[in-house]
Amino acid sequence: ELDFEETANETIEMPDIKMPKSRVYAKLDEQNRILAIEGEYSLSNIQNFDEWTQIEEGEPCDRLNLAQSHYFEGGLYTMDGIPLYKWDGEQVVARGEDEIEADREARKPIVTLAEVQSAKLAELSTACSQAIISGCDVELSAASGHISLTAEDQINLTAALNAVKQGAAGYPYHLDGQLCAVFSAIDIRLLAQAAASHKLYHTTYYNHLAAWVRRSETAEEVQAITYGTELPEDLAANMANILGGVETENEEL
Numbered sequence: 001e002l003d004f005e006e007t008a009n010e011t012i013e014m015p016d017i018k019m020p021k022s023r024v025y026a027k028l029d030e031q032n033r034i035l036a037i038e039g040e041y042s043l044s045n046i047q048n049f050d051e052w053t054q055i056e057e058g059e060p061c062d063r064l065n066l067a068q069s070h071y072f073e074g075g076l077y078t079m080d081g082i083p084l085y086k087w088d089g090e091q092v093v094a095r096g097e098d099e100i101e102a103d104r105e106a107r108k109p110i111v112t113l114a115e116v117q118s119a120k121l122a123e124l125s126t127a128c129s130q131a132i133i134s135g136c137d138v139e140l141s142a143a144s145g146h147i148s149l150t151a152e153d154q155i156n157l158t159a160a161l162n163a164v165k166q167g168a169a170g171y172p173y174h175l176d177g178q179l180c181a182v183f184s185a186i187d188i189r190l191l192a193q194a195a196a197s198h199k200l201y202h203t204t205y206y207n208h209l210a211a212w213v214r215r216s217e218t219a220e221e222v223q224a225i226t227y228g229t230e231l232p233e234d235l236a237a238n239m240a241n242i243l244g245g246v247e248t249e250n251e252e253l
Contacts, residue, residue, distance in 0.1 A: 022064035025052040033083040039067025127227035128206035136198035140187040145175030
């Protein structure tokens with residue numbers, strides 16, 4: 001006869017069922033920077049586990065099961081694609097700012113000295129052209145002021161100078177911001193002389209800057225050269241010698 005009361009009071013032992021652990025794997029590069037991560041639910045994405053490193057195992061949770069979106073709160077990379085974390089052999093650690101900045105520097109394209117020189121020459125040439133166009137101050141017999149030397153201004157001044165050379169007593173011209181007037185032959189020649197001297201100075205200066213750029217041996221030296229910079233002693237002496245020996249009075253533009 002069964003004793004139901006005794007049977008009801010018996011403790012039924014349940015088998016000890018262990019829940020499987022959840023794992024997280026990381027794809028590392030040669031510097032142990034973490035490039036990708038997979039949690040338990042996405043381990044099927046890994047084709048060759050030999051190329052991945054298990055970085056954690058624990059009780060199932062979203063952090064481990066959904067590691068791609070839950071393991072790193074701030075994401076795996078910076079906004080410009082630099083890995084934020086690395087594996088030190090035992091645990092995941094955040095990479096330092098110096099490491100991240102070093103990665104940024106390493107990503108910058110390597111620019112050759114020739115490329116730096118070419119860019120600098122173009123920059124200086126543009127500055128030279130602008131300096132010429134900006135013109136110069138002039139002192140005339142009857143007035144003083146400033147003249148611009150755009151391509152059109154140079155054509156007009158050349159026409160005025162040619163007219164004077166052919167015997168004209170004067171020719172219409174104007175100083176910047178002033179009303180057009182008939183300038184005497186002497187003043188037309190003074191205008192042409194000032195313009196020619198101005199243009200000669202800047203073209204000669206650019207030529208010497210260009211020589212300086214081409215002989216520079218480092219990108220840093222090239223980058224330090226700007227329009228208006230004082231020339232090295234040897235180049236400055238050569239330029240002074242050239243300008244000192246040139247007669248500009250009768251030169252055409």
